[in-house]
Amino acid sequence: MDEGGCRVDINHGVLHIFDRQKKLLVRVKRTAGRLYQLQATVGKPACFALHSAEDTWLWHGQFGHLGFNNLRKLAREELVRGLPPLEPINKVCDACLAGKQRRASFPEQARRRATHVLDLVHGDLCDPITPATPSGNSRYMWIKLIAGKDDAASAIKNFQAAVEVESGRRLKVLHTYHGRESTSIEFGEYCANRGVQRQLTAPYSP
Incomplete structure (x- = not known):
């Protein structure tokens, strides 16, 4: 005290x-x-209390959301002292549903798949990240660092020139998000003149 x-x-x-x-x-x-x-007399901490109208739900929470079948097995075979016989539950626990759900598997064959280098290139940008590099660029991209989104078009052009010389192939499809730096008229004309097809993701609406 x-x-x-x-x-x-x-x-x-x-x-x-x-x-x-x-x-x-x-x-x-x-x-x-x-x-x-x-x-x-030491009071019982309220944070450890679990209130429920049914004993099955109470013990389900006390045992860390153990499955109801396994919980009834503990009581039926007297594997736990003091655990009373529990009635079956036909409802679904919301916490278990959110915590134990499985993600659907990825398709074996994607709808669009590139067969050669530069057939399909994905690009993305992010907001400035701190701390910045000594030259003032944000540390997000490993390949190309830019000072702002206004430099995105120039960065893509330089990237395209470098990889085409290195690989000996031409860029065919450029997939970017629906930002203004990717949808400008100037950048659209640049891609059209070089035979680069542009694919844009749907604009984000919160």
């Missing part, structure tokens, strides 16, 4: 304990053995 900020006063054989708001919590008289004995 002292470590919790309470004030302890002893005067004329009587011990007083006050909380931080100076409210009296304890008043204890000194015994014949010169001790101040306090009989206190």
